[in-house]
Structures are given as C-alpha cells and as structure tokens.
Amino acid sequence: MTTHERPFGRNFEDFEVGDVYRHWPGKTITEYDDHLFCMITMNHHPLHTNDWYAEQSPQGKNVVVGNLVYSLVLGMSVPDVSGAAVANLEVETLKHSKPTFHGDTIYAETKVLEKKLTSKGDRGIVSVETKGINQRGEEVCYFKRKVMVWTNEAAPGRQRPYAEADVWED
Template identity: 65%
Template sequence: MSETTNHVDTDQATREASGAHSYGRYLEEFEEGAVYKHWPAKTVTEADDHLFCLITMNHHPLHINDVYAGQSQQGKNVVVGPYVYSLALGMSVSDISGKAIANLATEGLSHPNPVFHGDTLFAETEVLEVRPSRSKPDRGLVKVHTRVLNQDGVLVAEFRRLVLVPKRNPGTE
C-alpha cells in the first residue's frame, strides 16, 4: 500500500487569498482611531487561574487557596493579573499582531479592578498611532491601547503596546 502525499500550502497570503480568515493586518490596514472588539470572549475558570499560577510558580494563596482568599478584602480568589494580561494579549492577536514582525514594547499595564473565577472577559483595542519605519521601508509601527472589560462592563485591565508590522506593499508611504 502506498501513501499519498498532498502538498500543503503554508504561505499565509496564499491561504487568505483562498477565502480563509485574515490573520492580523498589514500596516496599510490600520487606521488611527479604529477600535477592534476582539472575539471570542473568554470565561475565566478556576482551572485556568490555578494552572497559570502553578506553571509560572506564582503560589500566592490569594490566587490558589480558597480559605486564605476568603479572609481577604475581596472575600474570594482573585485571578492572577499576568493571566488576565496574557489572555487579553492573545485575544488581540488575530486583529492586531497576527502579522507582526515583533512586539517591541508594552507599557502602562494596570489592573484597576479584580477578576474572579467565572468572570467573562472581553477585550478591545484602539489604534493610537500608525507610522512607517524610518529605517526599513518594508515595515512600520503601530501603537495600540487594549482594554479588558468583564461581563458587567467594568474595566479590569488595560495596557498599551508597540507592534512592528510589515507593509503589504513595501516601498509605499
């Protein structure tokens, strides 16, 4: 019995030309002031939070011990902040950095309100600035501000980041 080998086209542009969902954007596709409401949202489970804490060795009892957390000012476990940030960053990739050459910086990360097990998080990102690179004509910089809201519309995290993305048509302004 012989095996048949099919050609798999791994080029992103070719796959998108076939009708596949676009993943990320080229520099020319970003517009200052645009707001992308990322989909899908994610309900944070106790297992998500505990696994993230344990694999990152953050064993603070506020995140993994119900008895300890029950005696805290929140009265229950609080989801660890780096998980909330990582989740929001991941939710934004298909709209913002799916074609990124590099993520250059993250700044202004804040967690103004806690996240609890069972909260559903929604993320949205506003494009603050789009500019071509001064040193390389085939790419540019996109500065964005991501906000994370829970199911009640309460802001639970926000951050800004700078992403280096390719131009669709290098050599154009």
C-alpha cells in the first residue's frame, strides 16, 4: 500500500521566479453565492442584489461583488502558494479589470515574481501576482501579494492527532 500526501502550499526552496501555477478547479459564481456574500459582509449595494436596479446600470445586469471575486481567486491560490505560509504579509495591488456576472466561471493562475531569504534564514518572502480569468478568457481580477514561507529545514511537519498505524488496521 502507498500513502499519498496532498501537497498544500510550498516552502521557500519550492518557488522559482517565473514559475506559473494554474490553480484547479474553477468555480461558477451563482446568484446565491453573490447574495450570501453580500449579506454576510453587509454590502447591500443594489447593483449586486436588485435585478431592476442593475438593469438600469451601465452593465445592464447584476454584477458580482468584487470582494467575492477577489476572495475566490485568492482561495484558489492557497493550495499552490500560501497553504504552508508563516504569514500573508501584504496585498500590494488589487484591480478588478472587468465585471463578473452571475453564472460566470472563474479560474486562477499565479506567477512567482521574486523571492528572498530573510535575515533569520529560516524563512523567506515570496512575491507573486495572481489573475482571475473568466470562461471567456478575460482577466476579471488581478493582485500582487507577498507571503512569508518557511525554508524546507525549518518547516513544521504535517502531523495528525492520531496514530496513523491505527487507521488502516485489518
């Protein structure tokens, strides 16, 4: 029997400047997703929640609230980028390039821009840019961020609160 660990995040040595991570899977944003996010975050702007109001807007229909699009794209990047991070340090740039509508499917890709070891030597700072792309191939969201990650030597092990030998006893 072979046991497979799902990769989740990366350590400093795993990042190479210029590498691109194509995150999977994409997510179709439903009207329900948008309305729930608006209600949870108390963003009650009628462009997101009122069909009649949105029909009068330049977009002609409801627009998904930008913070949902950003949160979704950021979340898609976590398994490939920051899932093992010490800390998310900053979002330097955030741009909503085009509107996202109910029923759009969003995909995400991240490119490594820079990496440098900190003075402590057991961690480093990685700069990345991430793009959210809809099903028409249009960029709808873009952001740059910096993440602090462990080096391979300093990274804590992935452990579970139970004895692994007990799980598959026959």
